Amino acid sequence: LKRSGEFPPMIIHMVAIGEKSGQLEEMLANVAKAYESRVGTRVTMLMRTLEPLTILILGGMVGFVVFSILMPLLKINEFAQ
Numbered sequence: 001l002k003r004s005g006e007f008p009p010m011i012i013h014m015v016a017i018g019e020k021s022g023q024l025e026e027m028l029a030n031v032a033k034a035y036e037s038r039v040g041t042r043v044t045m046l047m048r049t050l051e052p053l054t055i056l057i058l059g060g061m062v063g064f065v066v067f068s069i070l071m072p073l074l075k076i077n078e079f080a081q
Helices: 008-022 026-081
Strands: none
Touching: 008 026
């Protein structure tokens, strides 16, 4: 694992400890739980960041549609006077 360079040092150390203690399966389960928690936290943070951005984009789209409907009506009203 260390030579491949694909794994973080924490995983390498935990696997080494699991191999030495004879509890590799439990140690890998602990690693999986830790990374699952980390991924869940990052996804939550990403969603919290994207939510206001999505609201702003949708608000802009609705505003554009309302403006594009009202503008011709106002022009017709000015033309009729």
